[in-house]
Amino acid sequence: MGLVTVLPFTLAYAAANRPLLAFSARVAGDDARTRIVIDFEKKPDFSVHYVTAPERVIVDLPATAFGFPAEDLAARGLFKDIRYGTMDEQSARIVLTAKKPVKLVLAETQPNDNGSFRLVLDAEMTSKDTFANLVRTQSWDMPAPPSPEPLALTEQDNVFTVAVDAGHGGIDAGATGAATKTPEKTITLAFARALAERLGKIDGVKTVLTRDNDTFLSLSERVTLARQGHADLFISLHADTLAQKDIRGATVYTLSDKASDRMAENLAARENLSDELAGYSIQSGPPEVADILLDLTRRETQAFSTALAANVVESFEGQVGLINNPHRYAGFQVLRAPDIPSVLLELGFLSNPEDEKLLLDEAWRQKVIDRLGDAVGRYRERALANGG
Structure with missing residues (x-):
């Protein structure tokens, strides 16, 4: 050897x-x-x-x-x-x-x-x-293994799987609460665990947690874990901070190369630095085959992502506080799976005192999770009704 x-x-x-x-x-x-x-x-x-x-x-x-x-x-x-x-x-x-x-x-x-x-x-x-x-x-007498397609899209199965991604983790603590100094990574993990438990109670739905402890995951690892779990949806949970401390409420983001506004652009740029801040160099991923099928897959996935975002906003309205124009979009790296409808949910802003209190309130967290469960359930029913 x-x-x-x-x-x-x-x-x-x-x-x-x-x-x-x-x-x-x-x-x-x-x-x-x-x-x-x-x-x-x-x-x-x-x-x-x-x-x-x-x-x-x-x-x-x-x-x-x-x-x-x-x-x-x-x-x-x-x-x-x-x-x-x-x-x-x-x-x-x-x-x-x-x-x-x-x-x-x-x-x-x-x-x-x-x-x-x-x-x-x-x-x-x-x-x-x-x-x-x-x-x-393996056998040392065997030839090279059979080769799948260069981009193996998520496999079809009879289970509706939701990947729940707790933002940040490990050395990457994320934002910090202005009053309590609670790190964002702790809030997102508590939400992710509770959301996974809630979604798992829906008939025909199972969940995959990208992380279930205080572990650092790169942005690419999060996407890869979702794809390996054959996820049909990807929900990434965050609770950021803003310089404008009066801004509060939840926001739902979907992927776009052009940001909807300056706030979305700045937030995506900050989130995309997660790898670099944790000591990982920014590197380009493996090239993918640029063909018509992949392009159509991306477009279809983006349409489904938008539908999911609309369902979340619809479930939150009148129940959970939302910022103005609650569905926004920007170039978040964690939303780039070409074949999984994906959203990034800002639960609220740790820079706002009222939001910080709510983010740490277990009763409020359960209310948000119930609304998310309703949104995912409604999305799934509509997808099944449309043959998805």
Whole structure:
């Protein structure tokens, strides 16, 4: 299982052994999904296996000359170390050492326009149990695993699943109450737990919590956990602060590249800094296939997100305080799942004394949760009536 140091590619070595030439490489992604692409002169045969202690993904190749700068395959995203080199005269190996349990959701060769080929590996975070099962059930004699579509949209099932996301957590405390100094992460977690319990009582509905304790999750992790849970809805809960302390009430946000107003734009910019504030560098996620099907999926999802927001506003009106123009929109990273209707709910503002009191009041919290349960139930009934 040892790895031989990378050998320099020379003409004499090429003439004697005729290895494959890997002439370029690139890595893109974050701590939830990471893509590795390596370009080969000819189509490479390859196999993939998983190894524990530490968690690694092993990619075995025929004899290969790696003719690209080492920094082009520098570790990032889900991987803390990437090594590659020759094993013997007939084989080479790439070893991807992960920061956390991972699985490949795509592993395939694809043709380039110039007659060369690229090896595409899409890794996604997974649970320890899933990784252990991959190790336990694999065979070292098997070829590369079957490849799903590059963007595996959420699977259809007979259960209506709601992902409830408690904003912030761990090192990212979020906003702080002006009077009580209560951190936003504590308020959102209490709301998320209670909302999940309430929604779970609706016949045919189950819930998934992105976090159930004081743990930091990156924005990408939150979306990925929702998709892995086959969520049909995603609700992210927050309680921010504003410089204008007189503004109070709930707000429902949906995704848009152009913000509805300056307040929404500033709030989205602040929320999107969550990863950076917690020490995670901002990195672009794995590229997705830009095709007509995906574009239609995004548009349909956005329409459903708007419908969900309308249901929340309708349920709150006359029962729970709302700000003016309570449905707003901006470029929140946590709402970017292309196939899950998603909203971000600002329950109120910790910068406002009255809102802060309500956010910490258990009776008020239950009232809000009941209204949200009504909104989700009504949304689900309308979706089912329309064949959704």
